[in-house]
Structure formats: structure tokens, C-alpha cells
Amino acid sequence: MKLQQLRCIREVARQQLNISAAAEALEMAQPGVSNQIRQLEDELGVQIFVRHGKRLVGTTDAGRKILEMAEQTLSQGDNILKFSQDLNNSRSGTLTIATTHTQARYILPRVIKAFRERYPGISLQIKQGNPDQVASLAANGTADIAIATEAIQTHPRLTMIPCYKWNRCIAALPDHPILKVNPLTLEEIAKYPIITYDFAFTGRSRINEAFEEAGIRPNIVLTAMDSDVIKTYAELGLGIGIVAEMAFSPENEQTLGVRSAAHLFTDSTTRIGIRKGAYLRQYLFDFIELFSPNLTEAKVRHMLAKNGQTA
Amino acid sequence: MKLQQLRCIREVARQQLNISAAAEALEMAQPGVSNQIRQLEDELGVQIFVRHGKRLVGTTDAGRKILEMAEQTLSQGDNILKFSQDLNNSRSGTLTIATTHTQARYILPRVIKAFRERYPGISLQIKQGNPDQVASLAANGTADIAIATEAIQTHPRLTMIPCYKWNRCIAALPDHPILKVNPLTLEEIAKYPIITYDFAFTGRSRINEAFEEAGIRPNIVLTAMDSDVIKTYAELGLGIGIVAEMAFSPENEQTLGVRSAAHLFTDSTTRIGIRKGAYLRQYLFDFIELFSPNLTEAKVRHMLAKNGQTA
DNA sequence: CACCGTTACGGTATCCGTAAGGATT
């Protein structure tokens, strides 16, 4: 059994059972991948993939288990490589961050600016997605770290570290009556068409809960995956936006009037997710501390240790 | 990085930095091992071993960490192999049990007899040692399971499962006064020379504690690593033996008089130790259940899961 | 027909053995 064989089956599984795609991702030719898979299956004496003639159409029960164990093995192996790179040149490497639009657009810029100054040699990669995707990317090692608000707190392979709480605000055209009504209530908001986040996104469920508990059916006319789109349509007068408060900085935003709605919705907590058992390079600890200054390396290590972290 | 390279450095570390011995254990020639190690060190750019000229004299700090991660990786890889073998022929394979003399001699025979009847194709291997060695053998994967009484309850890489409690009894020549004294006390015992277990062995520390608490200095004239030796010298009239109660079966032992000393010493608990994250073949669960019938597969799985077990 | 996986084949690199050479104790 060789690590390369495990890499092959893992990649094929990740590419929806497409060997050609897996070969490309692995930077090898299709036949090579085919061969490695066959050799592994022969050596183990276990079919991993279900074949319909010459097409892969699924994984066997045993295959799923083997794939899971292969991921573990490869993760462990990666730890050795990362650790070594860390020793040699802590100044070069890659940091891949999986996160949602709101974080990438409004929170990360200042963090990344500071990080780049400290580690100019590290190349950064931001992978965006919805919270589920973000969690998966970190869980399978494609990303070093996940930053998101929901759905990820229960992922079995991630250790979650709470960073900060936030809430929503209301954005509307400057002359919109909602900006002056007193007090601001859910009933008042529900009188107008609403623009907010796509379901299962940045705290969207908290918005639903609030209206549901109050027995109000809001008129949601448009949902989007990112705050900028919501703001854009609010500027067009399509309705009032319910947006994460960090999407507004005090100095900008003359085109929209903004007021806090923190008293109407439950706080959401943004968390960092780290794959259990991962080796964390020094600069990742520094990144986390830049992101949330109270999360010192010692604190993070302690939280990881509590969660069955190996390394 | 290849698994074979990891195997090489692991074996060298296990063989006290002796490449020749490692090569033999790996069934390859010395130069091959040397090469693999060098290649790995080159690829990682990290020195793992400290060399004095041409001799390995230690591991670097980084090397120790890498060795630890390598063991993890190889363990995970082994899980895949074991799992596959389990699917193919659950009737063939090897079960390696690391345990102490007392278990091997007095408890395991009936268990192994039953096990062999159920799995005639599985070859069994018993590795004996003191409790520390037993724990290490299971922790590093040389043995599938550890069975012992102390020292192992705190091993960080093992999940411990308590099986049963036991205590000691007094063995002496049939006409020895200690067999009739009433009540049997530590003071009475301490009047005579004592033969018992080697220190750090099958519950020896419990014996020490008891005398210490009572403020008595027993006259221990001989210590041994196994119950048979103790019994032999008791038969020679060298003193009275303090022995694990399971070392006596009711029907045998006419040469020695026996009486219980359970009221004088704290109970000891015999535990099974299993490496965290190990894949357990079906027959291992059956073996455990034979050893301790209340430990069903479901219960064992549950205890392992609580302890950060992956597979 | 387009796509996908397998088989066949050949060059290259890797692995691992033997044999000989320096170091260390």
C-alpha cells in the first residue's frame, strides 16, 4: 500500500468518481490513476468503487470506510510535511482560508493586510462558499482554516473556536420611514418588502427564528448570498435590507441609511474551525491572533487539546 | 514521502538507533534503510537523527516530533490493511496479546482455548512483559491488545477498559501457623519472611501500600516476576507467599495451604488496553467478550468512542 | 458521437540487493 494510491482514491471520491478529473487534479495521466486504484484494490482484495461496465457509479460500503481511513492517513502524512516546512522556512508557504462572503469582504481585509506585512512570503488563498462548503473544505484539508457563522459548529471533524458575536442592522434609502420609526420592531419591518441573505447563510436562520417567534410573516422579496448584493438592491429601492452589521463602516455608506436591529434578533457567533489532528504552522496561530486578538497561541492550543487533537 | 520511509525511521527508533537491527526487522538490507532515511531527511529538509560521524546517537527535537507523527500515519495505514483482511478472510490473521505472566498463565488458557475453537485459523501470539512493557507493545501497535493490572491505566495512547477485580491470598506450607491464626492480619503476616511479586508488577504496589499504611515493615526475602516462582519458593519453606488469588484453582495445590487475604489489601483491577484509533478486527471483539463476558462488542465500541477513537 | 475508463507498451526513475570503504568504540 502506498500513499500515492490513497491519494488517488481520495481524489476520485472528491471528483464525484471521475477518474479523469482526479488525474488532472493530481497532475498525472488517467491511466496512472486507474492503475493505482486497481493495484490498491488488488492488494487489499477489496472493491472500493462500484463499476457499471467501465464507469464508476458509486462506492462500496467497504470503500466508504477505506476512503475515510485513507483521509486520516493522508492527513497525518500531511502533518509531517507541514511541520517540516514550518521548520525550514517559516517565511514561505500557503495559507488557505475557507470563509463566507461577509467575512472575506468586511472582516478579513484588515487581518490579511496585517498578516501580509508580517509574512510577506506566504501566499494566501481565500475559498468562498456557504457555511456547509466552508466546513467541508477545512474538514478535508483543502483549507487550513474555516471562518463562518453557522452550520459548522457541529461538524465532527472540526474543532470550533468562537471568535466574536455580531448582529444585524437595517439598511434603506435615506428617506425611508423605517429609519425614523420609534421603536423599531419586527412588525414595522414586516410592513415593507425585505431583502436579506440566502437561506442557510450568514445568520439567516436567526432572522427566520425571530419573525417566526413573533408570529409574523415577513415579505422577503429577494435573497442573496452576499451583503453587497443586498445593499445594491436596497439602494435601488427594492426594499429594506437586513444585513450583518459589519457590512457597514461608519465612514462610508452615504447612499443608504442604516440603523441597528440588534435588539430584534439573537446574536450570531462567528467561529474559526480547524480540522482535528491537523498540524498548525506557526503563522496560522499568528493569523488567528490577528483575526481575534484574544485568541493567543496558548489559548488555541488548549482548546484544540480539549477536542481530541493529536499533534 | 513514502510509507516505507516512515517505516524505516520508526524501526530505527525502536531498535535504539541501530540501522542494522532495523533492517533485519524490516527484512531488508542495511544500505536500503540508510538510503530511505537519507531520502526522507532530504525531502523534508529536516535532520531526524543526530549523527556522530557515521553513528546514530540520538534524535533531534524535530525528529522526535516527526517520529511521533510517523507512528500515527503508519497506524492509520495499518487500519486500512487490517480492515481489508477482516473483510476477506475473517478466518485467518494474527492476534497478538501483550500481557503479564499471571494473566498468561492462569486466566488466558481457558479464554484462548475457547477462542481457538471459534477461530482455528487465527494464529495467536502472546508477548509477556511487565506492565509498562505490555502497555508500550499495545501503544506502538506491536500487540493488538494489552491485558494487565497497573501502570497502564494512564497511558495516553491507550483506551483502558476495566474487566474484573481481584485480590491476594496467602500461600504457605500446610502446617504453617499463618494458615490457622485468627484473625489474619498484616501484623501476623509480617512476623514471617515474605515472598511476593517484583516491584511495579502485578499489583505489587497495593501490597506495599497496605503495609505502609499500617506502619509495618514486612520482611520481604524474595521477589519474583511470576506466581509460579513464588509458589515454588513457598513450597521450599522459604517464607509465606502473597500471591494473586487467581493463581490458585480449588482442585489443585495440595502442596501449599492457601487462605484469602482479600480483607487486607485493596482490590486490583485488571484492564484491557487498546490503542486509540486502532481498527479492531471482528475476532478481537469476540476475544474480549470471551475474556470478560459482559464486555459485548457494543459496550466496547461505546467505550472506545468516548475516548477519541476515530475508526 | 462524445465522453470515459481500460489495456498495451516503452522509457525513466526508484528501490533494494551486493560489495567495498571509512568511522567509531
Add this chain to the structure above:
DNA sequence: AATCCTTACGGATACCGTAACGGTG
């Protein structure tokens, strides 16, 4: 002197690429 690790070299093997073939939708 004995032990031990390294270097050097050669043969077998494994790996991986290209090219051609066979199923599948």
C-alpha cells in the same frame, strides 16, 4: 579488531506517460 554506517554499482521492479481500444449515454 569488531561493529556500524555510508558510498558505489547493477539488476529488477514500479511508476507514469502516450497511444490505441472498448463501453456507456
